[in-house]
Amino acid sequence: MTTERAELLSALQVATNRLVAAVGRLTDDEVRRPSLLPGWTRGHLLTHVARNADAMRNLLDWARTGIETPAYVRAEARDADIEAGAGRSADDLRDDVAESAEAFAAEAESLTDAAWRTEVRVLDGPLFSAALLLPRRLTEVELHHTDLDIGYKAADWTGKFARMELPEPMRSWREERKRW
Numbered sequence: 001m002t003t004e005r006a007e008l009l010s011a012l013q014v015a016t017n018r019l020v021a022a023v024g025r026l027t028d029d030e031v032r033r034p035s036l037l038p039g040w041t042r043g044h045l046l047t048h049v050a051r052n053a054d055a056m057r058n059l060l061d062w063a064r065t066g067i068e069t070p071a072y073v074r075a076e077a078r079d080a081d082i083e084a085g086a087g088r089s090a091d092d093l094r095d096d097v098a099e100s101a102e103a104f105a106a107e108a109e110s111l112t113d114a115a116w117r118t119e120v121r122v123l124d125g126p127l128f129s130a131a132l133l134l135p136r137r138l139t140e141v142e143l144h145h146t147d148l149d150i151g152y153k154a155a156d157w158t159g160k161f162a163r164m165e166l167p168e169p170m171r172s173w174r175e176e177r178k179r180w
Contacts, residue, residue, distance in 0.1 A: 011160035047085035063130035
């Protein structure tokens with residue numbers, strides 16, 4: 001594994017641990033409150049973070065095996081999964097975020113250098129190098145932790161995430177959160 005990938009995995013682990021610890025302090029009532037994302041409660045957002053880890057793990061599997069494995073079966077199924085999981089207890093949401101993140105990290109650690117060069121895609125989007133899955137996942141964790149509206153701000157982001165060069169639209173999303 002390259003130094004850059006190891007650093008990204010380490011930053012992702014730190015960011016994920018912070019998110020899981022923060023969710024562990026929330027009550028069932030607090031996870032049902034609105035997030036900063038219009039129309040989504042904190043439960044919606046946390047379910048999205050967990051399902052995103054599963055989706056990104058599917059893409060890592062594609063990169064590892066060379067067999068096209070979709071991130072999500074289809075957009076409607078993704079949305080239905082988020083809606084179905086949004087009303088769970090704070091403990092269930094925390095466990096889901098933690099377990100899905102652990103499974104993603106284990107799959108990421110198993111990839112060869114050649115596998116990281118495999119091109120994958122999300123839904124009908126453009127192909128991109130599997131190497132971008134780590135920055136994408138780190139972006140999801142850091143920005144959505146901020147979106148929970150529980151006191152986590154840009155100043156709390158891992159240094160790696162705060163400084164890294166991101167492609168669009170991730171760069172714009174990070175800049176937007178800096179103003180919150």
